[in-house]
Amino acid sequence: MIALAAVAAVTLGTLGLGAWGVRFVRTTSDLLVASRAVSRWWNAAAISGEYLSAASFLGIAGLEFALGTSALWQALGFTVGYLALLLFVAAPLRRFGSYTIPDFAEARLRSGRLRSLGSVIVLLICGFYLLPQLKGAGLALNVVTGSPYWVGVVVVATVVAINVAIGGMRGITYVQAFQFWVKLTAIALPVVVLLVHLGGLPGRATLFGERLPHAGPHGLRLALSAPERVRFPAAATFIADGRVVHVRAGEQVQLPRGLLRLPAGGVVPLAVGAGEVAQTGAQWSRPVGGSGQAAPLLVYSLLIATFLGTMGLPHILVRFYTNPDGPAARHTTVRVLGLLGIFYLFPAFYGALGRVLTPQLYLTGQADDVVLRVPAAAWPGPVGGGLGALVAAGAFAAFLSTSSGLTVSMAGTISHDIWPALARRWRAGNRLEPWRESRWRSSTAAARLASPGATGVALRRRRFRVAALLAVLPPALFALLVRSIDIGILVGWAFAIAASSFCPLFLLGIWWTGLSARGALIGMVFGAVIATSAILAGLALGEPTSGAGALLTQPAVITVPLAFLAMVGVSQLDARRPEASGEMLALHAPEGLGLRLAESEGDDDDPDLPLGRGRRRERLQRG
Amino acid sequence: MIAGGGAQRPRSLRTPRDELAEATAHGEVYLRRLRRAQLALSLLALTAFGALFGVLPIVLYLLPALQRIAPLGIPLSLWLLVLPGPPLFVALGWLYTRRADALDAAFRELVER
Numbered sequence: 001m002i003a004l005a006a007v008a009a010v011t012l013g014t015l016g017l018g019a020w021g022v023r024f025v026r027t028t029s030d031l032l033v034a035s036r037a038v039s040r041w042w043n044a045a046a047i048s049g050e051y052l053s054a055a056s057f058l059g060i061a062g063l064e065f066a067l068g069t070s071a072l073w074q075a076l077g078f079t080v081g082y083l084a085l086l087l088f089v090a091a092p093l094r095r096f097g098s099y100t101i102p103d104f105a106e107a108r109l110r111s112g113r114l115r116s117l118g119s120v121i122v123l124l125i126c127g128f129y130l131l132p133q134l135k136g137a138g139l140a141l142n143v144v145t146g147s148p149y150w151v152g153v154v155v156v157a158t159v160v161a162i163n164v165a166i167g168g169m170r171g172i173t174y175v176q177a178f179q180f181w182v183k184l185t186a187i188a189l190p191v192v193v194l195l196v197h198l199g200g201l202p203g204r205a206t207l208f209g210e211r212l213p214h215a216g217p218h219g220l221r222l223a224l225s226a227p228e229r230v231r232f233p234a235a236a237t238f239i240a241d242g243r244v245v246h247v248r249a250g251e252q253v254q255l256p257r258g259l260l261r262l263p264a265g266g267v268v269p270l271a272v273g274a275g276e277v278a279q280t281g282a283q284w285s286r287p288v289g290g291s292g293q294a295a296p297l298l299v300y301s302l303l304i305a306t307f308l309g310t311m312g313l314p315h316i317l318v319r320f321y322t323n324p325d326g327p328a329a330r331h332t333t334v335r336v337l338g339l340l341g342i343f344y345l346f347p348a349f350y351g352a353l354g355r356v357l358t359p360q361l362y363l364t365g366q367a368d369d370v371v372l373r374v375p376a377a378a379w380p381g382p383v384g385g386g387l388g389a390l391v392a393a394g395a396f397a398a399f400l401s402t403s404s405g406l407t408v409s410m411a412g413t414i415s416h417d418i419w420p421a422l423a424r425r426w427r428a429g430n431r432l433e434p435w436r437e438s439r440w441r442s443s444t445a446a447a448r449l450a451s452p453g454a455t456g457v458a459l460r461r462r463r464f465r466v467a468a469l470l471a472v473l474p475p476a477l478f479a480l481l482v483r484s485i486d487i488g489i490l491v492g493w494a495f496a497i498a499a500s501s502f503c504p505l506f507l508l509g510i511w512w513t514g515l516s517a518r519g520a521l522i523g524m525v526f527g528a529v530i531a532t533s534a535i536l537a538g539l540a541l542g543e544p545t546s547g548a549g550a551l552l553t554q555p556a557v558i559t560v561p562l563a564f565l566a567m568v569g570v571s572q573l574d575a576r577r578p579e580a581s582g583e584m585l586a587l588h589a590p591e592g593l594g595l596r597l598a599e600s601e602g603d604d605d606d607p608d609l610p611l612g613r614g615r616r617r618e619r620l621q622r623g
Numbered sequence: 624m625i626a627g628g629g630a631q632r633p634r635s636l637r638t639p640r641d642e643l644a645e646a647t648a649h650g651e652v653y654l655r656r657l658r659r660a661q662l663a664l665s666l667l668a669l670t671a672f673g674a675l676f677g678v679l680p681i682v683l684y685l686l687p688a689l690q691r692i693a694p695l696g697i698p699l700s701l702w703l704l705v706l707p708g709p710p711l712f713v714a715l716g717w718l719y720t721r722r723a724d725a726l727d728a729a730f731r732e733l734v735e736r
Contacts, residue, residue, distance in 0.1 A: 069701060073680070076708050083672060083712050087665040087719060201697070208698055287704045288684040299680045327724050334716040341709025348705060511662050581651055588658045590727035593734055 003144040003389035010182075010396045011159055014404075017175045040328060044335030046173045047319045049180030051078075051336075052343060053129070053402035054136030055491035057187065057395045060344070062368035064351030065361065068284040070294035071351070074492070075344035077303050079337060081310025081495075086333040089311045091326035092510045092587040100409070101314055101502055102417055108509045108583050111517035114524075119417035121501050121528050122314045126410045127475050128494035129313070133403045134479035135490070136368070136395065143372040144392045150480050156396075157476040160403045164411055164472075165465040173322050179401045184343050186394020187371075190387040191349045194378045201349075203356035209281040213268045213359035220262040222360050228255045230269035230363055233278030238262050255363075271365030278362075284355065298554050305495040305556030311506055312498030314413075315405035325591045350374050371395070410471035415463040492554060493535045500527035500559040504567045510587055515567065516574040523567025531559040657730045661723060668719040676711055679703065 056078060063071035098104040102118035105111070134153045141152030195201070205211040212233055232247045239245070239261040247253055252272060262268065270278055283289070288296055310316065323329040354361065354370035357377040361370055372395065375387035501524045508515045508523075538552030551558065682703075683689060689700040 069704065072704055076704075079709060080672075080676070080712060083716055086716050087668050091723070204696055208693065208696075282690065285698055285701060286687070286690060287700050288680050296680055296684045303677075303680070327720075327727065330720045330723060334713060334720055337709070337712045337716050341713060344709070345705065511658070581654075584658060585654060588654060588661065590657075590731050592731060 002385060003392045006389040006393035007141070007144055007396045010393045011155075011400065014397075014400045015159060015163055040323075040332045040335055042173060042177050043319075043322055043328075043332045044339055045177035045180040046322070047176075047316065047332065047336050048339040048343070049176040049178070049183065050319055050401055050405045051313075051316055051340070052180065052183050052398055053491070054133045054395070054399050056343070056347065057183065057398040058136050058139070058368050058371050059132065059491060060347040061350035061354065061371045064348060065354045065370045066367035068279060068289075068294060069287050069348070069351075070289065070299065072287065072348055073299050073302055074306065075347060077306025077495075078310075079340045079344055080303070081306050081308070082333055082336050082340065084307050085311045086330060086337070089506050089510065090320060090329040090333045093317070093506070094320055094323055094329040095326045095589070095591070096583075096587050097321075100412070101312065101317060101505075102413065104509070105505060105520065108580075109515065109517040109520055111521070114517055114521055115417060116421060117521060117524055118502075118505075119413045121497070121524065122413045123410055123418075123471075124528065124532070125312065125494050125498050125502075126314060126406045126413075126471070128497065129315075129491060130403055130406045130410075130472070130475040131478050131482075132490040133399045133406070134476055135483070137399045138479065138483075139366070139368050140372055140392055140395045140399070143369055144389075149483060153476060153479045156399050156403060157472050157479075160400065160407050161469050161472045163400075163404055164407045164468040173319075176319070176401060179397050180339065182397045183394045184339075186390050186397070187343065187346045187350075190375050190391055191346050191353075193383075193387060194353065194375060195349065197379050197383075198353075201352060201356075205281055206356050207281045207352055208285045211281055212278050213355055213362055215262040215264060215266045215268060215359065216357070217264050219264045219266070220260075220268065220360055222260045222262075222363065224255055224257050224260055224364075227257055228364065229253075229272045230255055231272050231278075232267060232269045234267045236262070236267050236269070238266065268359040268362050270362050295550070297557065298550055301551065301554040301557035302492065304560055305492060305499045305554065307499075308503040308556070308560055309495030309497075309499035312502030313494075314409040315402070318405075318409065327591070347371070353378060407468055407471050411464055411468040414467035414470060415460065419463055419467065496535065496554070496556045496559065497528055497531045499556050500531035500563045503560065504564045508564070508567055508571075512568075513580045513584060514571055515580075516571040518574055519567050519569075519571030522570045523563050526566040527559055527563025530562060531555055534559065653730070653733065657726065660726050664719065664722050664726065668715055672712075672715055675715075676708060679708075 056075075060071060060075050060078075063074065093104065096104065096107070098107045101122060102115040105118040106115035134157055137156035138149040138152035141147050141155065142149050201207060203211075206213060229252065231252045232249065234249045235247065237244065237246050239259075241256045241258040241260075245253070253269075255269075267278075286294065288294055288299055320329055320332075323332055350371045353374045354377075358370060358373045361367055361373065372388065372392055375391055376384040378384060379387070504523055504527060505520055509520065534552045534555035538550075538555075541552065683700050689703065690698045692699040694702065
């Protein structure tokens with residue numbers, strides 16, 4: 001009950017702050033200037049707050065619980081991506097002044113087609129990233145209230161759609177910064193309290209020794225709501241539905257509905273089909289091992305995907321423009337590294353505690369629940385319940401803030417890059433009835449004439465609202481259909497696609513004058529296509545966990561170099577290279593010389609767009 | 624520093640800043656030098672990162688004995704996995720930022736000379 005209240009408070013708080021944020025934005029004459037008064041620490045907390053998602057909050061601990069400590073490479077990878085961003089992207093991109101990835105692609109290479117392609121990839125990445133947020137919401141609400149899985153998905157999708165559609169979560173740096181501290185408290189405080197209560201990590205033999213996950217000293221009682229097919233890794237005895245059953249090692253059995261009881265110390269079976277194998281403590285705690293996700297090649301592939309993929313996450317990039325200048329972008333990123341490093345210390349403890357205290361999750365195959373279930377299992381009673389409520393509220397904060405950021409990015413892309421292009425094509429193909437055409441003409445003419453005309457803003461706002469709903473719908477439907485994929489794996493895919501398409505675009509576009517528009521176009525398509533098809537093939541083959549097949553689900557180590565090669569190769573073939581000296585000046589010249597590219601505020605007055613999403617006319621201002 | 628548009632001044636009085644603003648051949652050379660210096664610095668930091676952190680997975684793979692040494696009851700391989708990474712990232716990032724800011728400042732000095 002207390003947990004439900006905490007989750008409701010976080011949800012209502014988000015809606016309220018969203019509404020408050022709209023007023024804040026509308027009464028501020030220049031949003032950008034206001035945002036630029038934000039200090040580096042606030043900015044760093046805001047970036048971290050937007051970044052920490054369901055994958056960070058639930059996914060890492062879930063993967064660690066299921067697969068072993070090799071999953072902790074993901075936590076390191078999520079942090080280290082900001083180092084790549086710092087070294088190669090943060091300052092130049094801030095100086096360049098384009099606010100989204102399609103903006104950058106178009107301005108750097110002067111190609112409208114590149115903008116459209118970038119928009120499509122933005123949608124793909126955001127979709128892959130949004131899906132696990134919604135899945136996490138379904139799980140969390142189920143654990144907290146016992147409601148069916150779909151309720152949480154629908155609740156969060158609805159809240160986010162409403163929130164974004166009324167124009168919330170935009171430029172609210174302080175809200176995102178506050179969210180970071182909420183999430184850090186929600187994940188850190190319970191662990192510290194529980195470890196003190198338990199007197200350190202319990203069950204060392206299960207964690208690091210030779211024991212398999214087993215029932216605690218009081219045995220294990222579990223009410224199964226549906227028959228469950230499981231495999232016993234060792235000989236065991238259990239009582240199912242009142243009957244005593246003996247099984248041999250390696251035997252598969254169908255557990256009936258009803259009460260299941262395992263004796264104290266009895267080995268816990270694993271759900272068949274989840275793709276996990278029983279591991280002793282020594283196997284489980286080995287960070288790099290012989291096979292599966294722990295194989296060295298896969299560890300490196302994961303690290304490459306996260307190292308290079310972070311810079312391609314659309315909702316993160318927007319946040320960087322609240323920095324006043326290039327050096328501030330650098331200093332902010334260093335602080336982000338520190339804040340994330342602190343946060344990612346904690347999920348590891350949940351996975352470990354879960355292995356000892358909630359082994360029944362192996363049986364039911366609900367590894368992603370482990371963060372939510374550990375507090376009550378470690379300290380039964382009101383204290384554990386309260387800590388569990390705190391964790392659930394933090395998890396909800398994570399789903400809501402990241403989902404909102406993603407939805408804003410998607411809705412902005414749909415309504416401003418894709419919709420107008422499609423509308424033009426559609427009008428060219430179909431003769432419209434005269435009255436509709438004239439109405440369209442008058443509204444776009446108004447949009448062009450007035451700066452910005454009330455009609456133009458209203459039209460774009462309407463589009464943005466419809467786009468927000470369109471953006472949330474497909475991931476929500478998918479989240480309802482696929483429950484069986486781990487959150488961490490889904491987010492890994494988003495990173496792999498980002499690393500294989502946007503990362504080469506940034507690195508080559510910023511540091512190499514020889515990049516051509518055609519090269520960037522072909523390289524991005526190639527990278528995105530091979531990364532996506534590898535992932536889909538891996539999914540079709542049922543997430544193979546060993547050998548070359550496993551590389552399909554973690555393809556970055558192959559697809560990123562290929563995308564780079566394609567981009568460089570095609571650019572070299574192009575005889576006519578663009579003169580990029582103006583762009584290079586904008587990217588690399590330090591501030592304070594009086595020759596920065598000035599940003600005219602153009603059509604940046606639409607309050608529904610994420611920070612600075614309007615197209616910016618750039619001109620060279622001489623000192 | 625002489626104020627005013629450089630375009631009107633005689634050629635002999637042109638400063639690096641004018642060169643840069645008009646994107647002449649000289650200006651491009653200055654900027655290319657800065658860009659190369661920044662890229663070299665970033666690549667240096669990347670190399671340091673690779674040498675210090677990038678080798679960790681392969682070290683842990685090749686030395687399974689680290690699993691058996693367990694200070695405070697937790698295997699050394701796990702200590703190495705969890706603890707040194709984040710402080711190293713911050714330290715590298717901080718050093719890089721200082722050097723990158725210094726390169727920018729040196730360039731500014733050159734141009735405003």
